[in-house]
Amino acid sequence: MDIAIIGGGAAAVGLLDALAATGGTHGGGTGTITVFEPSPRLWRGRAYGPDLDSVLVNAPPVIMSIRDGDFDHYAAWLGERGADHTDEFLGRPLVPRALYGEYLVHSAEKAVAALGEQGWRVRVVTARVTEVVRSGAGLVLRTDDVHDDARQGAYEHAATHVVLCVGGGAPPDLYALTGCSGFTADPYPLADTLASVPPGADVAVIGSGLTAVDVVVSLAARGHTGGIALLSRSGVLPHVWQRPIARPPQHVTVDRVARLHRDGGNVALDDLVGLLRTELGDAGEDFDVFATELLATVTDDPVERLRRQLAAVADPRIGRRVLQETMHTVGPYAWRLLSESDRARLRRHLRTAVSVASPMIPRNATVLMRQLDSGRLTLVPGVRAIVPAKGSFRIRHDGGERGADFIVNAVNPPPQAVPEAARCLLRSLTATGLSALHPAGGLTPLDPRVHVVGDLIAGGPAITASIPALAAQAARTARALLRTSPHPASLR
Numbered sequence: 001m002d003i004a005i006i007g008g009g010a011a012a013v014g015l016l017d018a019l020a021a022t023g024g025t026h027g028g029g030t031g032t033i034t035v036f037e038p039s040p041r042l043w044r045g046r047a048y049g050p051d052l053d054s055v056l057v058n059a060p061p062v063i064m065s066i067r068d069g070d071f072d073h074y075a076a077w078l079g080e081r082g083a084d085h086t087d088e089f090l091g092r093p094l095v096p097r098a099l100y101g102e103y104l105v106h107s108a109e110k111a112v113a114a115l116g117e118q119g120w121r122v123r124v125v126t127a128r129v130t131e132v133v134r135s136g137a138g139l140v141l142r143t144d145d146v147h148d149d150a151r152q153g154a155y156e157h158a159a160t161h162v163v164l165c166v167g168g169g170a171p172p173d174l175y176a177l178t179g180c181s182g183f184t185a186d187p188y189p190l191a192d193t194l195a196s197v198p199p200g201a202d203v204a205v206i207g208s209g210l211t212a213v214d215v216v217v218s219l220a221a222r223g224h225t226g227g228i229a230l231l232s233r234s235g236v237l238p239h240v241w242q243r244p245i246a247r248p249p250q251h252v253t254v255d256r257v258a259r260l261h262r263d264g265g266n267v268a269l270d271d272l273v274g275l276l277r278t279e280l281g282d283a284g285e286d287f288d289v290f291a292t293e294l295l296a297t298v299t300d301d302p303v304e305r306l307r308r309q310l311a312a313v314a315d316p317r318i319g320r321r322v323l324q325e326t327m328h329t330v331g332p333y334a335w336r337l338l339s340e341s342d343r344a345r346l347r348r349h350l351r352t353a354v355s356v357a358s359p360m361i362p363r364n365a366t367v368l369m370r371q372l373d374s375g376r377l378t379l380v381p382g383v384r385a386i387v388p389a390k391g392s393f394r395i396r397h398d399g400g401e402r403g404a405d406f407i408v409n410a411v412n413p414p415p416q417a418v419p420e421a422a423r424c425l426l427r428s429l430t431a432t433g434l435s436a437l438h439p440a441g442g443l444t445p446l447d448p449r450v451h452v453v454g455d456l457i458a459g460g461p462a463i464t465a466s467i468p469a470l471a472a473q474a475a476r477t478a479r480a481l482l483r484t485s486p487h488p489a490s491l492r
């Protein structure tokens with residue numbers, strides 16, 4: 001079989017690792033694996049390339065393992081080095097994302113070596129895939145110009161199976177500011193984009209999620225003395241991580257949801273709420289108090305909530321921890337079983353869901369708190385318009401108007417957004433009927449030879465896939481690939 005992996009970020013690393021693990025036990029033949037990645041950030045992808053030391057991973061080691069089911073894989077690689085990066089609040093190492101990128105590179109190289117020993121031929125082509133089309137019983141990939149020692153120019157590659165690992169989108173330019181001097185359309189790497197911002201400048205960051213937090217923390221680390229404004233519609237900040245505790249959920253589990261599905265034929269949102277209520281009840285916690293606090297995410301004063309949550313990092317109550325964890329572990333499975341009306345009910349709470357599912361690390365929360373208390377950082381909700389004005393910017397919001405010298409775009413891409421680099425590729429997949437665009441976003445493969453790993457998977461919850469979610473998807477895909485015969489009879 002000839003597997004083509006399009007995109008060489010964390011999802012591809014998880015897939016290679018899972019193929020190496022599954023391939024060793026799989027009795028079938030081997031073949032070739034070709035990874036297509038145009039950028040210089042091979043295996044690191046968009047998130048884990050070289051950057052400032054202030055750009056940290058957003059989660060403790062137990063949920064940063066790229067190997068499905070092996071929660072210690074990353075911590076074991078990190079070893080003693082972790083001690084230099086311990087977050088004093090969480091009591092766990094939180095390293096610069098560039099260092100985590102080294103782990104991905106190491107994991108990919110080990111997987112490639114293991115696959116080589118099993119008889120696979122693995123190689124990387126430095127090019128963007130622009131098209132996938134049918135060709136007899138197989139598939140053909142076309143690229144734009146290849147830049148490597150072996151070949152130059154556009155290139156065609158035959159494959160029996162294709163896996164899209166193309167990641168998610170980049171921040172959308174909501175205020176049409178691209179091309180304006182002083183506007184940064186995509187903030188990463190912050191080492192480059194913040195380099196031209198003078199320390200005393202007034203900076204406005206569009207967005208108030210984790211990317212905006214990275215920008216504020218990195219400006220602070222560079223000794224920024226000017227004002228920083230976080231501009232958003234809602235003004236909601238991510239919640240703050242709590243210290244992990246060893247109490248795996250007993251009720252909000254995939255098994256329990258599967259049983260509900262088996263017994264009742266469907267799963268309702270109220271059933272899931274019931275599981276959470278029981279989970280909290282067993283721990284002696286009041287579900288209604290928890291739910292009220294949670295729903296106040298969009299109405300509370302965000303600065304006061306940040307202060308409260310920083311003080312509650314070690315709070316032993318499990319409510320937020322269970323919800324945060326199970327949104328990534330149980331959520332994608334349960335989401336597919338819900339009715340459309342229940343999904344619509346949940347979508348109305350998307351801002352709260354994202355804040356809980358992807359909390360900020362306490363170290364970053366303390367930096368934000370200090371900046372807010374000093375008056376250097378302000379939250380500006382209700383933003384209506386941002387317009388360029390004689391070399392700077394005017395911002396209109398519900399409370400009035402203000403100026404900024406520099407604008408950094410930190411808007412979250414919409415869920416299941418298509419990355420710019422994959423647009424023509426997706427057009428070809430849909431035009432040839434190999435896949436279809438889902439009305440709610442993302443791509444649905446219509447042909448068993450096409451697979452997707454990562455945020456582009458259609459039909460999932462609108463929450464960015466965390467590393468363990470990618471690893472689980474990659475493991476499922478590896479099993480599906482190695483189960484499939486190279487030329488399924490039905491496709492000949």
Ligand SMILES: Cc1cc2nc3c(=O)[nH]c(=O)nc-3n(C[C@H](O)[C@H](O)[C@H](O)COP(=O)(O)OP(=O)(O)OC[C@H]3O[C@@H](n4cnc5c(N)ncnc54)[C@H](O)[C@@H]3O)c2cc1C
Binds near residue numbers: 037057
């Ligand atoms: C800034 C940021 C920080 C994050 N931090 C964390 C964290 O701390 N913890 C956590 O659990 N999760 C985190 N996440 C979420 C998740 O871990 C990352 O999104 C993850 O790296 C996604 O990996 P990926 O391989 O799916 O996508 P990407 O890393 O985006 O990789 C996709 C690759 O596909 C390539 N590509 C695209 N189109 C084509 C094409 N047509 N042909 C060939 N190649 C193509 C791109 O060049 C890119 O390198 C973060 C996400 C972001 C954006």
